[in-house]
Every structure is written in C-alpha cells, then in structure tokens.
Amino acid sequence: MAETAAAAAPEGINPRSGYCAATRTFHSLRSASAGALPPESLPVTAAAYAFSLLASPLPDRPALVDASTGIAVSYPSFLAAVRSLAGGLWSFLGLRPGDVALVVAPSRLDVPVLHFALMSIGAVVSPANPASTPEEYAHQVALSRPVVAFAAPEVAAKLPGHLRCVVLGSDAYKSLASAGAGSAPPPVAVKQSDTAAVLYSSGTTGRVKAVAITHRNLIALICAHAENRERVAAEATEAGEEPPPPAVTLLPLPIFHVFGFMMVLRSVSMGETAVLMERFDFGAALRAIERYRATLLPAAPPVLVAMIKSEEARRRDLSSLLVIGVGGAPLGREVAERFVAVFPNVQIVQGYGLTESSGSVASTVGPEESKAYGSVGKLASHLQAKIVDPSTGEALGPGQRGELWVRGPLVMKGYVGDDKATAETVDSEGWLKTGDLCYFNEDGFLYIVDRLKELIKYKGYQVPPAELEHILTSHPGIADAAVIGYPDEDAGQLPMAFIVRQPGSNLTGQQVMDYVAKHVAPYKKIRRVAFVNAITKSPAGKILRRELVQQALSMGASKL
Template sequence: MNAAQSRTMVAKNLFTVNRTLNSVKQSSKYASVVIRKHSVWTEDRVIKSPYKEVELPNVSLYNYVWQNLDRWPERTASVCAVTGRGYTYEQAFRLSNRFGANLRTKFNICDGDSVAVMLPNLPDFPLIAMGILAAGGVITSINPIYTAHEVQRQLKMSVAKAIVTLPEIVPVIKEAFKIAKINIPIIVVRTNNNPIPEGTALFNELSEDIHTDKSVLRQVSRNPNDICFLPYSSGTTGLPKGVELSHRNIMSNCEQINDPLLSMHNETTANHQDCVIGVLPFFHIYAATVLMFHKLSIGAKLVALAKFQSETFLKTIEKQKTNILMVAPPLILMMASHPASTEKIFEHVDVVCSGAAPLAASDVERLFQRTKRDIEFRQGYGLTETSPTVSLSPKGSKRYEATGPPIGSTEIRIVDSDLNNLGPNETGEILVRGPQVMRGYRDNPQANTESFTADGWFRTGDLAVADEEGTITVADRLKELIKVKGFQVPPAELESLLREHPSVNDAAVIGVPHQSKGETPKAFVVLKDGHKCTERQISEFVNEKVAAYKHVDDITFIDSIPKSAAGKILRRVLKDKYC
C-alpha cells in the first residue's frame, strides 16, 4: 500500500473524528498566543496564569487524540525498546477500533463501564487504552506489580467489567477474584509464543479480527464531561481513592502544555518525528497524559520500556535518537551518576522534563556535567487529581528548582492554615482551580469535602512559595504520602497492615530520604505486652502483601506512638526524634 492509498483508507475510517473536528481544524485559535501584560497576582492575592486561555472542541478524548491522524498514518506510534515490535499510527487506529468494537459486542462493555488495565509499558498499551475509549469505556489503570490484595480492592472499587493483563499476571488476578468474590473476563496480551492461560481471551485476536462489526462504535455516546480515566490515588491522606478524570480534564491538560511558550515538542512532518521514551509507567497519570495521550495527539514516536534497567534505558536513548526525555527525579539522579551515562548518550536530546516530585537545581547541574552541554531543562508540578500538570517552567528558564507560573486557564492560591491567601515569597499550601482539576473522588463524599473548598478550590496538600512573577517553587508536602521513585505510598495503608500482625499493638510510618528511591518507608512499631518479634518477621509479614516499592525494611521499636489530642499521628515528632 502506497502513502496515498494509506491516507485514503485512514480518512474513510475516521467516521467520528472528521465529522466532529472539521470546524476545529479550520480554526487558528490553537496557535494564538495571548500573554497577560498585567501582574499575575490579583488584588485578592490569587495567581492568574500568564498564558493563553484554553479552548477545546466539543469532542471526546478519543476524537481529540486521533484528530490529525491523516497527517502521519505511516509514522511509528509505539514500539518496544527491546524487541522492536510496534505499530504505525494507521495500525494503532485500526486495531484499537476493532478491539473497542469487540469490547462492546463480546464483553458487553457499555458507555461508562470501567475496564482495568494491568500492564507494564508495552507498545500495545496505547492501543488498549484507545480501544477502551472507542468502546465508550473508562480506563482504570493498575500497577502490574500489585499483589492480589491490592488488585482486588481496586477491582471492587472501580466496579471493573473486564481486565487486560499479561499471561504471567493471570494467577495474581485470579487470586484477587477469589478474595473479592468476583469473576470478570480476563483479556491477555501475547508478547511471545507461549500459550495463553485457560479461560482468557487474547487481545491480539480481538484487535486483528477483520470480521469485527465496527459499526457498533456509532452507538457510543460520550461527552467531554464524562469520566474517561479512573486512576487510584491516596489524595492527601488515607487509602487509595478513585480519581474521576473527564475527557475535558485530560484534553485541557494536553492543550495547556501545547502553549507555544511551554511546549516541548516539534511538529511531525515528512522529515521529522519526535521520539519519546516511555520509561515512566503508562498506568500513572504523568505518563498517561503527558506521554501517551498527548504524544499520540501530536504524532510522536513512543518507545515503550517494559522493565526499567539503567543500561537498557541509556542505550535506548542513544539508539532511538531520543530528543525528548520525560522523567522523574530518581532518573535524573541515575543519569547524573551512572558510569554508562556519557555525552554521546544524550547527543540527540533537546529537552528534559522532570515531574512527580521536587528536584534541586544542583541535581540538574550534575546531569549537565554528564551531557557536557546545557540541555533545555523543564520542571513541572502536578497531581493525579489535576490530570496532572498545574505549573511548568517556560522555555529558556534557568531556574531549575522552580516549576513556573500556573499553566493556561489555571489559578493558584498560596494559603495559610486558615485558608487565608498569602502573598509573594510567603510559604503556604497550594490551592488550584482550572479545567484539568478532577471531578472528584469516586463514591467518597467525605474525601471530596476535605479536598475541595466551598467555592471549588482543590487543596493539594503541598507547600510552596511563589515569587512576584507567580513562579512556584514546591517546598514540601503537607500531605503524608511517601514518594518512592515517583510512586505514592500512603502511610495509612502500611500502618493498617502492620497493626494486623498478631504481635503489633500500634504503628506509624513516615518517609525518610533514600539515595536511589527519593524516599522510603520507615516504620515505628509498638509491640503488645509480653510479645517478642524481630524486624525481619514484621517486614516479611507486610512485604508479602504489597508491591515492592511499598516494602518496609526499616523498623524501629518504640514504647508509644506520639499522637495529637484528636488521635492523629504526630509524624513530625517521629522525624525530629528518630531521623
């Protein structure tokens, strides 16, 4: 098939995309830049964005991502960093549509139904995500290293109607089914010639079935305010909660980072295609929005790295001529110190963007010592609840520790403990309002009341300071989450497991600095009277129930847990006394 025939076929298949986006493609508003001339600080001490207001087409995220597909059908959409197995944009569109149609016809997935995706970064991941959206479903992503205990909780809370995973993960999922007393279809992705587990369906067959009736997709009816993505986050405290992100939330965030003064990508043309490594997990909001959905919408090449290994990651940067690196602080630290990290590795890298946790300017400088040049470096701030980006340092910024002012259509307040607005150079909690802020936590009115003010501002639980220009520097976290390699570890979850041990009377968990992980959990345990137990026994009891990044290997036995009059654990007291 030549290029002309390929473009014709894609154009014929885009029955929903072209119908809704013809008028949008004629608009020049996407390229307009309007920069505020007045101060970003209002008289009421609210920080307004200096960037253009975001305007969105009245479509779903599915239509938004595919809107310019006819410009790059033969370009690579996703490819495996190790095997080279991958898909062109034309193949990704066609296969994801067939998968979506089969979700509706063979698995009875209806508009608004949740479909769980428990996969590492595979080139198939974007196809599966887009297929779920094509079917009118909601993606609920699960960390593939989760235990059965963790999986069953999310399956029940999300009311998932099916799950997509790897054959080797099926035993964990079936154990989760037993715990939760549920039974839903399991769809597996075959990456080799091994047989698939009995009783499962094969994604490869569902997506490649040429007899699939794709006309059922015309029955899908989703509007921008409907939920499309349901990741689970611990918010400011407690156990994981379903974060309801709408099509509008994620599309807004994609458009916000498209601003010409903020964008980190280049136009896909006959002579150029950006290359981005998918090393951050696609099941996490940072990679889901900023890497997967956004990069598909601009025709970039996604290189999927299923399992992180330092040397493989570095070699992939060089081999793929990667020009955009989207990473988290632990990767910055690794690249700045690994023996194989050389000037040649980063030869084609134009921009590095760090997110998920604060990063010091000195760490960036150490990276530049490896690259032998000052690569464009950007730092972003955001949360799962904000799709995720709230602020991003602009092009050319040399303030490496800062995350810039709020992005387009976004407002920020820095407040004290009584929610009174603070001014420039005063440290307080960040409150956010904008089109990327979640609709709320699923089926959790108490958490929503605690996380939103009466007038609709989202409380991030993060401490920051903003200067006279509205540039934000994140100082610390009010919330108690521990960030291990960018992943959120809620102390409450580990404390609950610790207290389940027959010899434990009480427990508290805090995050302590770790050279390679950023932070790691440290537990304080009070034993029951007359009981004896070792650190190793307690660690094994907890660690077999949680993913590896949540493991508790640092335990201190104490006589009592310091608590406030209201019974809240005084974690700062523990840090000051023992750390």
C-alpha cells in the first residue's frame, strides 16, 4: 500500500523542492527510469536480483579483498562459493525459506559469501556484533529465534547453549561450503515481501530491536544505487569527462551494521570491489587506501576530522580516493569545508538512513549536489516524506523544522517480536517516524538538526548536541567531542561536553567553554566539561549519549 502511494505522485509537485502543498508531502525528484523496480509480484531474492545485474562475462576485477592479507576473491569464485554453500545449507543443514541464521563474525571474506548464500535460498540472515556480551546475544536470539548460528571461533562460546552453532572455518563449515558444489539447491519461490535479513538496531534510544528487512527493501536499495551511478555517469559525459571507474570500496565499517551490510550488497550488485577490514584502525585504513588504490571510503564524520588533523594522511599516497561517503551522524559545513581545503580532489557524498529504512533515506549524488555542505542530500528514489510538528502533528512545508516521516519501498517490514514498537514507529498508512528533527530547503535538500530525543532542554530552550559538537571539533586542540544534557534541578539539563584532546594539547575546560560561547547564543553555551581518552560510540560511529550521561553522573563532574 505504501509503495503504490509513493509511485503515484499527484499533480502540483514543486519541481525544485518536491513539495506538494495539497498533500503536504515531499516527493523524491530522482528519476526512476534506471532504477525501475521489478514487479512486486515477481518471485526473486535480493541475492538473485543482485547477481542478475552483473555483466556477462563476469567482471574481471576482484569481488572481495581482505585488507590485512591481500587475499582476493574473483567474481567467478565468489558466485561459485555462494552456490556451493547454498547447496550445503539446503541439503546438509536442512535450512529452508524463512529460517533465521544468526551470523556473528568480524568482516572476513567468508561472511559476504554466507550472507548471499543464505538469502539465495530464502533463509534470513541476521548479522550480530561479535563484541556483544552473552546477555546481549540472549536478547537478540529471543527476538529473532534463529535455528542456527554461524560464529567466529572466538565468539561461539558466548552464544546461548541451546542454539545450534557452526563455527566459521571449522571442518564442519568447510564441508558445508564444499558439499553443495555438486548439488545446487532447488529453485525456491521466495516472495519479495518475505524477510531477507533481520538487523539489530544500535539501541541508542533504548533496548536493541530486531528490524525485519525484506527482499523488496534490498532490491529497492540496489535499484536506487544503480540509478545514482547512471546519473553520475551521465553528468560526467555531459561535462565532457570520463565516467568514474568501478569503485574500489574500502570497508572499515562492520558488515553486521546496516551501513556496512548495504555497502557490500551495493558493491557486489554493481560488479565492484569491496576491501574488507576486520576492525577500524585509522592508520591501517590510510595504508589500505594506498595499497589497494581505494576510490570510495564510507565513513562517519570523526574519520574526516581525523584525516584533516593527521600528518600521516598527508604523507600517504591517497590520490586514488575520489569519494568519501559520510553517514552515521550529521557532518557540519565547517568540517566539510576544512576537509575539501586539505583534500580538494575528494568529493564528499553525504547520506542519511536508518536501519528501519534499509539504510537509505537521502543522499547527495554527483559533484554539484555534494557542494551542499551540511545537507544529507535529496530523497532517494520512490520515497515520500513529511515534516511533522512533534507537538501538533501538523505536516509542515519547506524551511520548517519537525520530525521526519518517510514512506516507500525502503521502509522495514517491522520489528520482529515487538508489534507495539512497530505500531509506534510505522503508522497504518506506512509512514515511518524517524525520530529525527529535520527540514527540507526550497531546493529539496534535507537537513538533520538532531535526534528529537537527544535535544537538550535548557531552561525551556532546545539545544541540539550535534550543533555544539560541530563547533567543538573545529577547535585545533580537540580530537573528538560529544555533548549531552546533564541533569540539573534549576535548568532541567545543562549542556555538557566530553572532550578528547589532541596529543600534546593542554586545553582547559574554561577554554572549551569560552570557545563555544563565541559561536552560539547564551542558552546554548557549554556549562560543564569532562576530558576523556575516547568517546563511547556504537560500532557505526554513533555517540552513545545515554552511556555518557551515566558516566557523567557517576564521575560527578564538577562545574569548571
């Protein structure tokens, strides 16, 4: 129902902003030609659809590369490995469509093979963080109810004892991976509306939830990426330039998180190369860009700040790098401008999405849009959006701030095992309430102000932490920063900064407060400061503010 509404755009849409005053709805202005979705009635898995887009003969570049060892997997080898493992999973493990498989491992070469093999037989892939605790795994297993787990050797012992576990790299796994070489699974009739993956949301606003993503969601995402690539190529041709080469994507992101999971899907469907890093290490990432001539780096904003301030980044040969794809948190205009001043040949592509929207809502496409610093771009293909006043429920127009709601084929099926949370997040008309305070400008660019639930309430004023963090990280003596609301009897909450100093910096709390005060209205001033070695973040780079509030309360940070 939501999809039909998104496709049938009514008359009266403003060609600049995409806003329809009659329905108070914003519409995607991306052309849907290249990214036309297959008929919803067509039975096809996301894996089969991704493979159907590959050129024939198959691309002669690697599909996957291990950043630490340099081991590469060609496209013929990758597809053969997926088919063989799919046969083993079907014939010897007995997996069937709808069966959930928990996958708990760092970003190693066999993990994308396993993801695609599971999806290709209609089984549901459910990737989890290998750094989680036994209690966290127990909660995830209770939600998604997997029939089997595939785990790295160092993780297996942390999983619930009742859950059948196959250790990756073990003899049992190797026999599964090779067993299906001569016995491909029978063709399975999987509906696009069936669940393809269960991803665990980062839990920054409460207990972790299990997000059901359908094959249709993933296919819509693949189509949107294909369309964006075609648009960039067409713009380059019009400008008399060569279209960009197939990307070599360095993936320092965990592929159990929606951003990394989707980037692997994108890379494979486009016949490109993904270079996998087991864990993010800044120096190792710079070396990998140089060694593998990476052209695309998906990253959270702190990586750009680190690159601006890093001597090693200037020493390394990063000339292959064409694009940094920024997600996970808003990127401030000031940081973007400083980055471009240091790396003028690297284009910043900003994007925004949630696990609940299959990782995509908006992005900038092409060099011109990427100059809209501070914006996360324009609505993705096939999507509609509303900006809703949180207090009145009224839908607002361009330039007005409110909660972003989105609708279309990227919106999740729901939260597994939590109908109440699903009903609170997706309404009966298919609108996903993002919980983010946003606005669209007159040109249809989306701007994220902050998480609604993270706004600091100081004496009745609303203070967005992200705005203060952008100011703080612009200070040369600050390596990283996070801002929280510290409970206060008189003011409600006080803006408090957690600061990681640059090596060698002797910055004081008073200097931090004075620096911010020069840039903001009095009610937004930082009123407490704590210096720490590192900011507590999720694997995707999101600041875990609730944990920082607890940390502040336990340290009893004194006013400086």
